[in-house]
Amino acid sequence: MSDSKDLKYAKTHEWVRQEDNGEVVIGISDYAQKNLGDITFVELPSAGDKVTRGESFGVVESVKAASDLYAPVSGEVIAVNEALEDAPEKVNESPAGEGWMIRVRMEDPSGLDDLMPESDYQAQNG
Amino acid sequence: MSESNQTTGERTPQLKRTPLHALHREQGARFVDFEGWEMPVQCRGILEEHRAVREAAGLFDVSHMGEFIVAGPQAEAFLNLMLTNNISRMSEERAQYNLMCYPDGGVVDDLIVYRRSEEAFLLCVNAANTAKDFEWLERHVNSYDCTLQNVSDKYALLALQGPRADEILKPLTRAVIEHLEAFATEETSVAGRDVILSRTGYTGEPGFELFTPWGDAEPLAKAILEAGSALGLQLIGLGARDSLRLEAGYPLYGHELSREITPLQAGLGWAVKLKKEADFIGKETLRREKSDGLKRKVVHFRTGTRRILREGTPVVADGREAGRVLSGTLSPMLNEAIGSALVDSDAVEQGNLHADLRGKSFPLQLVKPPFYTSRQRKS
Numbered sequence: 001m002s003d004s005k006d007l008k009y010a011k012t013h014e015w016v017r018q019e020d021n022g023e024v025v026i027g028i029s030d031y032a033q034k035n036l037g038d039i040t041f042v043e044l045p046s047a048g049d050k051v052t053r054g055e056s057f058g059v060v061e062s063v064k065a066a067s068d069l070y071a072p073v074s075g076e077v078i079a080v081n082e083a084l085e086d087a088p089e090k091v092n093e094s095p096a097g098e099g100w101m102i103r104v105r106m107e108d109p110s111g112l113d114d115l116m117p118e119s120d121y122q123a124q125n126g
Numbered sequence: 127m128s129e130s131n132q133t134t135g136e137r138t139p140q141l142k143r144t145p146l147h148a149l150h151r152e153q154g155a156r157f158v159d160f161e162g163w164e165m166p167v168q169c170r171g172i173l174e175e176h177r178a179v180r181e182a183a184g185l186f187d188v189s190h191m192g193e194f195i196v197a198g199p200q201a202e203a204f205l206n207l208m209l210t211n212n213i214s215r216m217s218e219e220r221a222q223y224n225l226m227c228y229p230d231g232g233v234v235d236d237l238i239v240y241r242r243s244e245e246a247f248l249l250c251v252n253a254a255n256t257a258k259d260f261e262w263l264e265r266h267v268n269s270y271d272c273t274l275q276n277v278s279d280k281y282a283l284l285a286l287q288g289p290r291a292d293e294i295l296k297p298l299t300r301a302v303i304e305h306l307e308a309f310a311t312e313e314t315s316v317a318g319r320d321v322i323l324s325r326t327g328y329t330g331e332p333g334f335e336l337f338t339p340w341g342d343a344e345p346l347a348k349a350i351l352e353a354g355s356a357l358g359l360q361l362i363g364l365g366a367r368d369s370l371r372l373e374a375g376y377p378l379y380g381h382e383l384s385r386e387i388t389p390l391q392a393g394l395g396w397a398v399k400l401k402k403e404a405d406f407i408g409k410e411t412l413r414r415e416k417s418d419g420l421k422r423k424v425v426h427f428r429t430g431t432r433r434i435l436r437e438g439t440p441v442v443a444d445g446r447e448a449g450r451v452l453s454g455t456l457s458p459m460l461n462e463a464i465g466s467a468l469v470d471s472d473a474v475e476q477g478n479l480h481a482d483l484r485g486k487s488f489p490l491q492l493v494k495p496p497f498y499t500s501r502q503r504k505s
Contacts, residue, residue: 037168061434
């Protein structure tokens with residue numbers, strides 16, 4: 001599991017981790033998974049699909065609610081976490097690790113500038 | 127991320143609390159506003175709690191439910207007018223499932239009636255309907271020689287449910303629980319507290335419900351939890367209560383039953399005694415509905431996927447809308463989304479029903495509930 005200090009957050013509770021090769025990995029925050037409760041289903045795009053910043057790229061469901069996932073950056077989906085299809089509970093168990101959702105090649109790296117560091121995100125959702 | 131179907135409410139100071147509020151808070155429960163009550167929705171997690179009840183046992187706080195006492199020489203006659211089941215066929219210390227209807231057959235509420243003596247009955251009603259039910263009963267009681275009393279704030283209600291419920295309760299009571307049959311009740315004591323012990327429940331599992339004075343509920347719950355902790359007993363919130371009742375195929379008012387859905391449509395004809403002497407409210411309409419045939423009915427379905435089809439999702443047959451989903455959840459035991467729907471009878475006959483979720487079609491496999499109980503697993 002990666003250190004959540006490396007992550008940047010969107011107001012809509014997705015995290016982004018920047019990789020060395022200009023790609024980013026996206027998931028949802030620990031705060032979000034706790035609020036959702038037991039996650040029962042995750043719908044993700046396919047590799048090759050485009051995602052657009054601020055627009056829905058999938059759905060995460062718990063027993064009590066279905067929630068849209070919003071892309072924190074724009075770009076092309078390089079990989080999706082297929083393990084979540086059979087084991088969506090990984091999002092609860094390890095939201096910043098095995099519960100990652102998609103890997104994206106960003107169109108414009110400056111898109112990351114609007115995201116919050118961990119400390120600001122924590123302060124917002126304390 | 128944004129929650130589009132959020133069921134939780136803000137905590138506000140005017141919410142009512144049950145006597146087990148502090149106990150749930152100590153256990154780290156998460157609370158929601160449920161019809162004006164600040165109720166625990168989950169303690170350790172809905173899926174874990176659900177499995178605990180199917181595999182061991184769970185303790186539920188349902189003290190928010192309403193209780194009325196109807197007593198007097200004509201109490202039986204009055205209830206036979208107001209309710210669909212045959213009250214006269216219930217002996218003392220027995221419980222009976224009932225529906226209370228409007229003249230048009232729509233449902234005021236579903237409830238359990240407990241016969242305490244020849245002339246005294248305890249009614250247990252849904253929390254959301256307590257005020258409405260009391261007014262409805264009050265409006266009709268005057269011409270009967272009996273009294274109607276709302277004792278909702280005097281009685282707390284605990285439910286102990288699961289395959290190990292008997293084992294947990296046995297050392298705490300002098301009641302001979304192995305002789306307590308389904309829907310039998312006994313006035314006794316548990317852990318030194320006065321209770322009405324009832325062999326009833328809302329999970330499909332063996333177990334009990336315990337009415338106790340409001341002030342005794344917390345020590346009673348603590349004693350039961352202590353006795354059951356080594357046997358896997360957990361505190362259960364309303365989230366798992368809902369998935370357990372749906373998996374067992376029990377109706378919930380506001381979903382499978384409502385002002386608009388009759389008991390016959392809900393598949394509860396067994397609790398509607400059209401042949402009983404009393405002309406209960408709704409009898410004429412329901413008799414006509416039965417002889418004319420049901421235009422629509424409540425069905426239960428499996429989906430083969432984990433995608434939950436939630437309340438309001440359209441049900442489609444041959445390209446036309448034929449109904450809507452009433453309840454949907456993930457069955458933790460089947461690891462599959464299940465639910466109920468109200469569907470036109472001709473579409474049910476034809477089969478081939480689908481749910482339409484945001485343009486995606488999900489085939490529905492109709493099943494007769496229960497979807498799952500621990501008793502099935504053993505057989």
